[in-house]
Amino acid sequence: MKLAILSDFHLGYERFAEDAFNQAMKAMTLASAEADALLLPGDLFDSKIPKPETMAQAIDIFRVPVSRKWAAGVEFVSRDGRKNLCGIPVIAIHGTHESRAKTLVNPVQMLERAGLVVNAHAANVVIVNDEERVMIFGLGGVPDSQAKAALEVLDPKPTSGAFSIFMFHQSLRELLPVGEDCLSMEDLPEGFDLYVCGHVHKPKTEFVNNKRLVIPGSTVITQMRKDEEMGKGFYLFDTKTGACEFREIGSRPFFFREIELKEASPEDATNAVRKTISDILKSGAKNPVIRVRVSGTLKNGTSNSSVSFSHISEEFAALAFLSVEKSLDSKELEKKIGELRDLRQKGASTQELGIALLGKKLKEKNFLLNGEQIFEVLSAKKGGVEKIVDELLRNA
Numbered sequence: 001m002k003l004a005i006l007s008d009f010h011l012g013y014e015r016f017a018e019d020a021f022n023q024a025m026k027a028m029t030l031a032s033a034e035a036d037a038l039l040l041p042g043d044l045f046d047s048k049i050p051k052p053e054t055m056a057q058a059i060d061i062f063r064v065p066v067s068r069k070w071a072a073g074v075e076f077v078s079r080d081g082r083k084n085l086c087g088i089p090v091i092a093i094h095g096t097h098e099s100r101a102k103t104l105v106n107p108v109q110m111l112e113r114a115g116l117v118v119n120a121h122a123a124n125v126v127i128v129n130d131e132e133r134v135m136i137f138g139l140g141g142v143p144d145s146q147a148k149a150a151l152e153v154l155d156p157k158p159t160s161g162a163f164s165i166f167m168f169h170q171s172l173r174e175l176l177p178v179g180e181d182c183l184s185m186e187d188l189p190e191g192f193d194l195y196v197c198g199h200v201h202k203p204k205t206e207f208v209n210n211k212r213l214v215i216p217g218s219t220v221i222t223q224m225r226k227d228e229e230m231g232k233g234f235y236l237f238d239t240k241t242g243a244c245e246f247r248e249i250g251s252r253p254f255f256f257r258e259i260e261l262k263e264a265s266p267e268d269a270t271n272a273v274r275k276t277i278s279d280i281l282k283s284g285a286k287n288p289v290i291r292v293r294v295s296g297t298l299k300n301g302t303s304n305s306s307v308s309f310s311h312i313s314e315e316f317a318a319l320a321f322l323s324v325e326k327s328l329d330s331k332e333l334e335k336k337i338g339e340l341r342d343l344r345q346k347g348a349s350t351q352e353l354g355i356a357l358l359g360k361k362l363k364e365k366n367f368l369l370n371g372e373q374i375f376e377v378l379s380a381k382k383g384g385v386e387k388i389v390d391e392l393l394r395n396a
Helices: 017-034 052-066 108-114 144-154 265-281 310-316 331-345 349-363 371-379 384-394
Strands: 002-004 039-040 071-077 089-090 124-130 134-138 163-169 194-198 204-208 211-215 233-238 246-248 252-265 289-298 321-330
Touching: 002 017, 017 052, 017 233, 017 246, 052 108, 071 349, 089 108, 108 252, 134 144, 252 265, 265 289, 265 310, 265 321, 310 321
Parallel strands: 002 039, 039 089, 134 163, 163 194, 194 211, 252 289, 289 321
Antiparallel strands: 002 233, 071 124, 124 134, 204 211, 233 246
């Protein structure tokens, strides 16, 4: 059986609302044409309570598989007595963006009641095609700190005589840059033939318990991180051969660039950003999303606030969506940081560091009091200002 695995449409995402709709529609259209069943591991919507316009978009998208004649049938067993209202093999769970309290209706449950998807959260969904049976058990998105407990309560098990899939929507510790309080691959239930994970926006495959883990990624750019440069799409997985192929959908191109400056002037900085953007556009990218991160040092006497890229954003506004961020330090600030580091390495306390820096600044201004005197009078409970005045008068 060929399964299309697609996720994280984020319909209604305000920054790229049109992209979210168009690219989800492309993915659904291509997947419906190629697969025997569709698996959707969450975050189909960007919010818990989508606007009516966003719900209308979702209905248009899910009409695509509804309009097709499917050979596969669906069997359904839930823990809470829910009934399957959908006669087509489009299997979904809610994600973290859609998660609501148990007593409230989330957007995926709305699609379920409309007969557009089979909601696999806390349920065994079996797809039957000819003599082949594929079972999906779903765990919808929950806060990371509660995920392990939710798994223990639901206790998912594979189904004998069926190709068994565990579909979930969570962070995985092994895929994060730093360790966090979330699920580990070791926590995933054993015995399943395939693991399907939403939530992570970069498409990739891994192996868990010697079985494949498929992460389809998002169909729209949301976080504008470097790992979203890869084209958007979905995976097509064959349960008989184990083949897993990524299908790109022709999404809006995204470029992430980093520029490191050294003792630059404001003009140097703007010229570097302008050249970076121009080079991307010369490559033939049409209406791309471009994020540029500028860091490094500025010439002595030049502050971070003196560097502005707003005019560049206006210059290229008709050709690309731009996001330029800066983190620039002046040479003088870099020198001060070096001085602090030297003092710290010598074992100076925080107070001693402050006194040393204040004293240096007072000396530069030819002030009569030294740093230690200022700290002493200001730290006194009473009469601090009067003591400063008296000292100034004595030394006048």
